[in-house]
Amino acid sequence: MDDCIWREMGLATEEYERILDILGREPNLVELGMFAVMWSEHCSYKNSRALLGLLPTTGRRVIQGPGENAGVVDIGDGHAVVFKIESHNHPSAVEPYQGAATGVGGIIRDIFTMGARPIALLDALRFGPLSDARSRHLFAQVVAGIAGYGNSIGIPTVGGEVATHESFRESPLVNVMCVGVAPASAIKKAAARGPGNPVMVVGARTGRDGMHGATFASAELSPETVAKRSAVQVGDPFMEKLLLEACLELYELGDDVVIGIQDMGAAGLTCSSCEMASRGGVGMEIDVAKVPRREEGMTPYEVMLSESQERMLVAVKAGSEPEVERVFRKWGLEATVVGHVTDDGILRIRDGDVTVAEVPAKALTDMAPCYRREACEPEYFRREQARDLAEVPEPDDYAHVLMKLLASPRIASKEWVYSQYDHQVGTNTVVLPGRGTSVVRVPGTNKGLALTCDANSLYCYLDPWAGAAHAVAEAARNVAAAGAEPLGITDCLNFGNPEKPEVFWQFKRAVEGMAEAARALEIPVTGGNVSFYNESSKDGSSTVAVYPTPVVGMVGLIEDLSRVMTPGFKREGDIVAVLGRTHDEIGASEYLAEVHGIEGGSVPVVDLAAERAAIQLALALIRGGLLSSCHDLSEGGLAVALSEACILGGIGGGIGARVRLPGMMRPDRYLFSESGGRMLVSFHPSAAGEVQALAGRYGVPVNVLGEVGGSRLVIDDTGGTGGRARRVVDVPVSELSRVYRGAIAWALES
Amino acid sequence: MRVGVVVFPGSNCDADCYRAIESFGVDVKYVWYQDRSLEGYDLVVLPGGFSYGDYLRAGAIARFAPIMDEVVEFAEAGGLVLGICNGFQILLECGLLPGAMLPNAVPRFRCDSVRLRVENALTPFTCLCHPGQVLSMPIAHAWGNYYADEDTLSELERRSQVVFRYVNEEGVPTPEANPNGSCHSIAGITTRRGNVLGMMPHPERACESLLGGTDGRWVFASAFEFLSGGVALGRLHLAGDGPRH
Numbered sequence: 001m002d003d004c005i006w007r008e009m010g011l012a013t014e015e016y017e018r019i020l021d022i023l024g025r026e027p028n029l030v031e032l033g034m035f036a037v038m039w040s041e042h043c044s045y046k047n048s049r050a051l052l053g054l055l056p057t058t059g060r061r062v063i064q065g066p067g068e069n070a071g072v073v074d075i076g077d078g079h080a081v082v083f084k085i086e087s088h089n090h091p092s093a094v095e096p097y098q099g100a101a102t103g104v105g106g107i108i109r110d111i112f113t114m115g116a117r118p119i120a121l122l123d124a125l126r127f128g129p130l131s132d133a134r135s136r137h138l139f140a141q142v143v144a145g146i147a148g149y150g151n152s153i154g155i156p157t158v159g160g161e162v163a164t165h166e167s168f169r170e171s172p173l174v175n176v177m178c179v180g181v182a183p184a185s186a187i188k189k190a191a192a193r194g195p196g197n198p199v200m201v202v203g204a205r206t207g208r209d210g211m212h213g214a215t216f217a218s219a220e221l222s223p224e225t226v227a228k229r230s231a232v233q234v235g236d237p238f239m240e241k242l243l244l245e246a247c248l249e250l251y252e253l254g255d256d257v258v259i260g261i262q263d264m265g266a267a268g269l270t271c272s273s274c275e276m277a278s279r280g281g282v283g284m285e286i287d288v289a290k291v292p293r294r295e296e297g298m299t300p301y302e303v304m305l306s307e308s309q310e311r312m313l314v315a316v317k318a319g320s321e322p323e324v325e326r327v328f329r330k331w332g333l334e335a336t337v338v339g340h341v342t343d344d345g346i347l348r349i350r351d352g353d354v355t356v357a358e359v360p361a362k363a364l365t366d367m368a369p370c371y372r373r374e375a376c377e378p379e380y381f382r383r384e385q386a387r388d389l390a391e392v393p394e395p396d397d398y399a400h401v402l403m404k405l406l407a408s409p410r411i412a413s414k415e416w417v418y419s420q421y422d423h424q425v426g427t428n429t430v431v432l433p434g435r436g437t438s439v440v441r442v443p444g445t446n447k448g449l450a451l452t453c454d455a456n457s458l459y460c461y462l463d464p465w466a467g468a469a470h471a472v473a474e475a476a477r478n479v480a481a482a483g484a485e486p487l488g489i490t491d492c493l494n495f496g497n498p499e500k501p502e503v504f505w506q507f508k509r510a511v512e513g514m515a516e517a518a519r520a521l522e523i524p525v526t527g528g529n530v531s532f533y534n535e536s537s538k539d540g541s542s543t544v545a546v547y548p549t550p551v552v553g554m555v556g557l558i559e560d561l562s563r564v565m566t567p568g569f570k571r572e573g574d575i576v577a578v579l580g581r582t583h584d585e586i587g588a589s590e591y592l593a594e595v596h597g598i599e600g601g602s603v604p605v606v607d608l609a610a611e612r613a614a615i616q617l618a619l620a621l622i623r624g625g626l627l628s629s630c631h632d633l634s635e636g637g638l639a640v641a642l643s644e645a646c647i648l649g650g651i652g653g654g655i656g657a658r659v660r661l662p663g664m665m666r667p668d669r670y671l672f673s674e675s676g677g678r679m680l681v682s683f684h685p686s687a688a689g690e691v692q693a694l695a696g697r698y699g700v701p702v703n704v705l706g707e708v709g710g711s712r713l714v715i716d717d718t719g720g721t722g723g724r725a726r727r728v729v730d731v732p733v734s735e736l737s738r739v740y741r742g743a744i745a746w747a748l749e750s
Numbered sequence: 751m752r753v754g755v756v757v758f759p760g761s762n763c764d765a766d767c768y769r770a771i772e773s774f775g776v777d778v779k780y781v782w783y784q785d786r787s788l789e790g791y792d793l794v795v796l797p798g799g800f801s802y803g804d805y806l807r808a809g810a811i812a813r814f815a816p817i818m819d820e821v822v823e824f825a826e827a828g829g830l831v832l833g834i835c836n837g838f839q840i841l842l843e844c845g846l847l848p849g850a851m852l853p854n855a856v857p858r859f860r861c862d863s864v865r866l867r868v869e870n871a872l873t874p875f876t877c878l879c880h881p882g883q884v885l886s887m888p889i890a891h892a893w894g895n896y897y898a899d900e901d902t903l904s905e906l907e908r909r910s911q912v913v914f915r916y917v918n919e920e921g922v923p924t925p926e927a928n929p930n931g932s933c934h935s936i937a938g939i940t941t942r943r944g945n946v947l948g949m950m951p952h953p954e955r956a957c958e959s960l961l962g963g964t965d966g967r968w969v970f971a972s973a974f975e976f977l978s979g980g981v982a983l984g985r986l987h988l989a990g991d992g993p994r995h
């Protein structure tokens with residue numbers, strides 16, 4: 001076979017030779033196409049599998065870890081939470097609206113495939129600087145695409161995060177997380193079983209859209225790959241809404257009707273059929289002639305590789321086909337028997353009477369290559385570790401610095417974004433986006449789920465191990481600040497080209513850091529997604545990799561919704577305090593980058609024991625009813641957390657605070673340090689004794705800073721021993737609020 | 751008393767309406783869009799969502815669903831019909847209410863909380879409110895910019911068919927307080943008889959304090975009070991006899 005063919009499909013020569021070995025013959029074109037998509041990074045995780053084994057995946061609540069369409073954890077009383085995050089970066093770079101929309105559609109299918117009703121969506125987004133017109137366009141279109149799909153299908157988008165950086169200019173990141181709930185006893189699996197059982201295609205018809213999308217997502221972006229725009233799928237949320245309702249109704253027919261079900265996302269029918277067969281240890285025979293088409297003249301190759309959206313492959317109990325068809329017909333959908341389960345382990349594709357492909361199912365899945373890429377520490381790493389920041393000058397105008405931070409896209413209110421998402425449909429959203437960690441009620445109960453996704457791309461660039469560990473810790477602090485016990489992690493690992501030793505080093509260190517933090521905090525990773533090749537070249541010359549971005553999606557459980565906690569100050573006279581230790585460290589901080597123009601230094605020290613103690617203390621204080629507010633400290637440090645607690649405080653209109661810095665270090669270092677393991681809390685003076693006592697028990701230092709009151713944020717520095725006392729900030733909360741709420745809209749629309 | 755919540759393909763606030771109504775202890779059933787009868791129902795709710803994907807135009811296809819013949823007949827016989835968001839759009843498309851929806855003045859989907867002033871407290875859906883009462887409710891739409899020609903608008907105003915108007919904290923309709931640019935800051939209108947209400951805000955999302963507010967209960971409670979005979983029909987404004995405030 002001409003070597004251009006497999007190369008064009010994204011296979012390396014040694015991979016082609018491995019196929020020859022497995023089959024003992026040359027593959028035909030259909031088979032080669034199937035290998036190419038299944039052995040792409042996107043489907044096989046061939047560059048990441050070996051390392052992902054480091055992540056802790058078990059725990060007392062874990063019902064399903066990695067390996068299925070989504071992770072599942074037990075939340076008691078017979079309920080289970082199903083959740084997963086996935087990237088749709090490459091499609092969104094060339095067709096932002098549809099790329100983002102189909103990203104939403106894909107992750108929603110992963111959740112209802114597992115038998116769960118999806119109840120919430122979150123998004124982690126990265127774009128180039130908002131001073132760049134194209135980045136603004138991508139931002140606006142990605143948000144519109146998420147809104148267009150999520151709003152229509154009626155699943156609330158309740159949270160997420162957005163940040164900008166030069167490295168994402170050509171390679172934006174679009175990660176979507178979906179959370180669903182199901183009876184713990186009714187979780188569905190994507191394994192085909194029982195030779196003779198029929199296999200059905202349900203949902204939308206198959207067209208030529210999205211051909212080789214998985215392969216497209218497994219290469220760097222260049223003018224040539226961008227020309228493969230037809231590899232981007234087009235979404236139809238209305239179709240998916242019908243498919244969702246039909247599938248949930250199908251599950252109600254009884255546990256024995258649906259044997260196995262998998263959605264058709266990347267690599268379409270090829271992926272769903274071989275994975276279902278492989279998981280069940282069976283074979284499968286599919287007749288492509290029976291697959292309903294939306295276009296004339298499609299070849300078997302095209303049918304097998306199409307990534308048309310809103311389709312599912314279902315193996316059902318023999319004899320139940322009429323019942324299945326009836327349910328789908330009720331929702332105006334087709335359900336068509338296209339083949340059956342066999343006992344020989346072979347995935348056999350026919351076109352009527354002609355066999356067009358015959359491959360062991362496991363050859364496409366378990367036997368995919370697995371690489372241990374070379375990792376090489378980049379030269380910048382040690383340089384940044386050693387960088388001396390002692391000479392960074394103290395600012396003259398702290399209020400100005402604070403305003404600048406509140407306006408930075410990473411920190412500023414994302415109201416412009418979330419107001420375009422229906423975040424209340426379903427009537428379960430207890431804490432709305434922008435008011436703290438998003439909390440949704442578990443339908444029909446008094447339990448809540450706190451949901452977040454976090455990553456700091458700059459941290460992860462400067463020190464991927466520490467950056468990933470911080471992402472886990474910050475997510476856990478977020479969830480705990482709402483009063484929720486962290487249950488599980490779904491991770492979305494966004495990196496450049498893993499064949500480059502420096503990129504692979506970033507990946508390796510990040511996975512190691514994530515694994516260590518997840519173990520220390522005892523939060524299992526129940527699944528996730530790896531997205532490599534987030535690199536681009538504008539002119540075909542050298543490519544630029546994105547800053548490594550391992551997004552941590554986390555779900556936490558609130559047993560009693562009457563105890564849900566929010567970050568805004570509530571009451572005049574409440575005491576304001578910081579739990580945890582503030583270190584004199586400004587490396588990698590938002591302050592250093594935004595105010596001093598230095599994106600560098602060493603990231604805050606990782607102290608997982610301190611993180612664990614702070615999280616446990618926060619949960620104990622909240623469950624004991626001792627706190628009025630709780631806010632985790634992250635980007636922008638104490639100054640930003642104080643501002644947000646004021647802006648979000650009172651009864652909607654904000655409330656002031658007066659605080660005095662203890663003077664143990666220069667005010668800018670204390671105010672803008674991003675040391676981990678800290679929470680900003682407020683409580684009634686009468687609770688002070690109990691707060692101190694509990695903090696002592698958990699070994700967490702408490703620094704009382706001042707009290708809630710007035711309409712201004714006032715920060716005094718006591719100057720410490722021998723220092724000079726002075727007022728460093730005195731700003732009306734209304735002014736903080738104006739900047740914080742307006743910044744993104746001004747950046748996008750002016 | 752029995753309430754029906756119509757389920758169109760693509761409805762997505764049907765379950766929310768169902769649960770809100772159920773919380774009043776009222777008998778509520780889903781009505782499938784292909785059903786051909788509304789016998790036994792006292793109130794029919796057309797819920798929000800994206801019926802038929804909003805393809806062509808919001809509500810434009812749903813109006814041809816088999817159940818809509820029944821809804822029109824039910825309304826013409828004096829039955830109570832409440833159209834929320836997409837349901838309001840369907841009521842406009844099928845002609846039970848006058849006017850049309852344009853895209854929001856800022857042409858984006860907007861999910862937010864708004865204030866509504868009760869302009870007419872003599873309808874079955876507002877009979878427990880007092881005139882001028884300000885209610886807080888969520889909105890979530892991209893096509894909520896109500897439009898009608900001047901004659902229709904002045905007729906709506908003259909006959910007190912404007913039931914809800916978007917207002918600010920002081921209860922005053924201003925351009926800033928109007929989330930979508932609708933004519934006369936209109937958020938909800940009725941038929942001349944008052945038995946059909948279309949509104950863009952979502953009362954079913956404001957029925958629990960845990961979710962941030964309970965002002966939506968005024969709308970449902972009024973309708974149930976009316977249906978249970980707690981409010982005498984004669985007290986209500988059922989035919990055009992000038993604005994009342």
